[in-house]
Amino acid sequence: MEFTVKSGGPEKQRSACVVVGVYEGRKLTASARQIDQISGGALTAILRRGDLAGRAGQALLLHNVPNVPCERVLLVGCGKEKDLTEGSFRTILGHTARTLGDTGATEATIYLCDLEIKSRDLNWKLRHAVEAVEDALYRFDQLKSSKNEKRRALRRMVLMVPRRSDLAPGENAIRQGEAISKGVKLAKDLGNLPGNICTPSYLADQARALQEQYGIKTTVLEETDMRELGMGALLSVARGSRQPPKLIIMEYRGGKEDEAPVALVGKGLTFDAGGISIKPAAEMDEMKYDMCGGAGVLGTVKAIAELGLPINVVGVIPSSENLPDGNANKPGDIVTSMSGQTIEILNTDAEGRLILCDALTYTARFNPAVVVDLATLTGACVIALGAHASGMMSNNEALARSLIGAGKYAHDRVWQLPLWDDYQKQLDSNFADMANIGGRSAGAITAACFLARYTRKFKWAHLDIAGTAWKSGKDKGGTGRPVPLLTTFLIERSEKRGHAG
Numbered sequence: 422m423e424f425t426v427k428s429g430g431p432e433k434q435r436s437a438c439v440v441v442g443v444y445e446g447r448k449l450t451a452s453a454r455q456i457d458q459i460s461g462g463a464l465t466a467i468l469r470r471g472d473l474a475g476r477a478g479q480a481l482l483l484h485n486v487p488n489v490p491c492e493r494v495l496l497v498g499c500g501k502e503k504d505l506t507e508g509s510f511r512t513i514l515g516h517t518a519r520t521l522g523d524t525g526a527t528e529a530t531i532y533l534c535d536l537e538i539k540s541r542d543l544n545w546k547l548r549h550a551v552e553a554v555e556d557a558l559y560r561f562d563q564l565k566s567s568k569n570e571k572r573r574a575l576r577r578m579v580l581m582v583p584r585r586s587d588l589a590p591g592e593n594a595i596r597q598g599e600a601i602s603k604g605v606k607l608a609k610d611l612g613n614l615p616g617n618i619c620t621p622s623y624l625a626d627q628a629r630a631l632q633e634q635y636g637i638k639t640t641v642l643e644e645t646d647m648r649e650l651g652m653g654a655l656l657s658v659a660r661g662s663r664q665p666p667k668l669i670i671m672e673y674r675g676g677k678e679d680e681a682p683v684a685l686v687g688k689g690l691t692f693d694a695g696g697i698s699i700k701p702a703a704e705m706d707e708m709k710y711d712m713c714g715g716a717g718v719l720g721t722v723k724a725i726a727e728l729g730l731p732i733n734v735v736g737v738i739p740s741s742e743n744l745p746d747g748n749a750n751k752p753g754d755i756v757t758s759m760s761g762q763t764i765e766i767l768n769t770d771a772e773g774r775l776i777l778c779d780a781l782t783y784t785a786r787f788n789p790a791v792v793v794d795l796a797t798l799t800g801a802c803v804i805a806l807g808a809h810a811s812g813m814m815s816n817n818e819a820l821a822r823s824l825i826g827a828g829k830y831a832h833d834r835v836w837q838l839p840l841w842d843d844y845q846k847q848l849d850s851n852f853a854d855m856a857n858i859g860g861r862s863a864g865a866i867t868a869a870c871f872l873a874r875y876t877r878k879f880k881w882a883h884l885d886i887a888g889t890a891w892k893s894g895k896d897k898g899g900t901g902r903p904v905p906l907l908t909t910f911l912i913e914r915s916e917k918r919g920h921a922g
C-alpha cells in the first residue's frame with residue numbers, strides 16, 4: 422500500500438472514496454459533520470433511518486452524496502467517543518482497510534486522524550494507522566496452490582491531517598510506520614513458514630539477503646567455528662538434528678565508527694520438538710514459531726535499515742532444531758558453555774537458554790552498550806502474561822524503563838518481572854555449575870536467571886515473547902512482535918543521541 426499525507430477539507434477531495442468516522446449514538450466526527458453540511462444533511466438523514474449506529478466494526482458505503490466531489494463516502498463506526506483507546510483506534514483502521522479492499526476504489530482519502538485518543542498526538546496516529554492497515558491486509562498464502570484470488574483494487578491511502586504545518590512531520594511518521602511494517606512482515610513471514618522450509622540455513626540466507634539489499638555486514642558461523650569457540654551448549658542442542666546449526670551475525674553501522682552498538686540476540690530455534698524430553702503431540706506444530714526471536718532480530722534490522730537510523734546495531738541469531746535422535750543430548754548430560762561454565766541438562770526441552778547462553782557470550786566481542794535478547798523461551802511466561810505483554814527482565818533499571826516506554830508507544834508492550842538473586846538457587850545442580858531448569862515455580866524468571874549468568878558484564882534485558890510472537894487458534898499466525906517495540910526503542914535511542922551530540 423502506498424501512503425501519503427495531505428491537508429484540506431473533505432468537501433474538496435476528488436477521491437474514489439472519502440472515509441469519515443461516526444461515533445456510537447450517531448454522533449458525527451468533525452470531518453463527517455463537514456460532509457453533512459455541504460450535502461444538506463445527507464448523513465444525518467441516513468443515520469436517522471438507523472442504517473449505522475456507529476458501533477466499532479460497523480461501516481456503511483454511500484454513493485452519490487449530494488455536492489460531494491468524490492465517488493464514494495465510507496462511514497466508519499468508531500464506538501463510544503469516550504471509550505476510544507489505542508487498541509480500538511488500530512482496530513478501526515484495520516477494519517476500514519479491509520472494508521475498502523472489498524470496494525472497487527483504487528484510492529481512499531481517510532479522515533480518521535481526527536479521532537481523539539488520550540495523550541496520543543498526530544505522529545502516533547499516523548504511524549499506527551499505517552501499521553494497523555498493513556497488519557490487517559497481511560496474508561500468508563504463498564504455500565496455497567490456489568491463492569484466495571480476491572484482487573484488491575485499493576492501491577493508495579491518503580491520510581488527512583488538520584494543518585499544512587502537519588505535512589512534514591506527518592510524512593516522517595508515515596515513513597516510520599512503513600519501515601516498521603516491512604520489518605513486521607518479514608518477521609511474520611519467517612514465523613509462518615514451516616520448519617521444513619525455514620531451517621537454520623534458511624534463516625542464514627535471509628540475513629545474507631539483508632546484506633545484499635542494505636549492505637549490512639553478515640557473517641554466518643558454522644558448526645566447525647562453534648566447536649573452535651567452545652560453544653558446547655549451543656552444539657548440544659543441535660546434536661539430534663540433521664540440519665546444521667548456524668550462528669548468524671549482522672552488523673548494521675549507521676552511527677559513528679567508535680560508538681558502542683546495541684546488540685539484539687534472538688532465539689532462532691526453527692523447530693522445537695523438545696528433544697528426548699519430547700513435547701506432547703497437541704499443537705506441536707506451533708513450535709515452528711520457536712525462531713520468532715531470530716525473526717524479530719531480522720525484522721528489526723530491516724526496519725532500521727529502511728529508516729537509515731544513525732545508530733550501530735549488532736544482530737546475533739543462534740539457530741538450530743531441537744529433535745530427538747540416537748545422537749541427541751539426554752537428560753543428565755553435562756556440557757561446557759563457551760563461558761567455561763558447565764551445565765547439567767535436566768530437561769532437553771529447556772534448549773532456548775542453551776543456544777542463547779553461547780550467543781550471549783559471543784556477543785561480548787562487540788563491546789555492546791546494551792544487550793537485549795528476545796526469545797520464545799517459556800510456557801510459564803504465557804501462563805503469567807498471556808498474549809498482551811511480553812515478559813521483560815533486566816539487570817539495568819534505565820534500560821528496563823526505556824523498553825517499557827518504547828513498548829507503550831509502539832503498542833507492543835512489555836511487563837517487568839523480578840530478577841532477584843533469591844531465584845538463582847533454583848538452578849543449583851549436584852554435578853555441574855548449574856542446571857538448565859529451575860523447577861515448576863517462576864519458570865519465566867528462572868529461565869532469565871540462567872541467562873543472567875552469561876550477561877553479568879552487560880547492561881542487559883531479556884524479552885520472553887512466548888505469548889506475543891504468534892497467535893494460536895483460528896487466527897493462527899505470526900504477529901511480528903517485538904519488531905515495533907525494538908524499532909521504537911532504537912529510534913528513541915538514536916534521537917536522544919542526536920540531541921546530545
Ligand code: BES
Pocket residue numbers: 693695711768770771772773797798799800801803858859864887888
Ligand atoms: N519453546 C519453548 C517455550 C514455549 C512453550 C513457548 C510453549 C511457547 C509455548 C521452550 O523451549 C520450552 O520448551 N520451554 C520449557 C522449559 C521447561 C522445560 C523448563 C517450557 O516452557 O515448558
Ligand code: MN
Pocket residue numbers: 693695743769770771772773
Ligand atoms: Mn523447548
Ligand code: ZN
Pocket residue numbers: 690693711770772773797798
Ligand atoms: Zn524452545
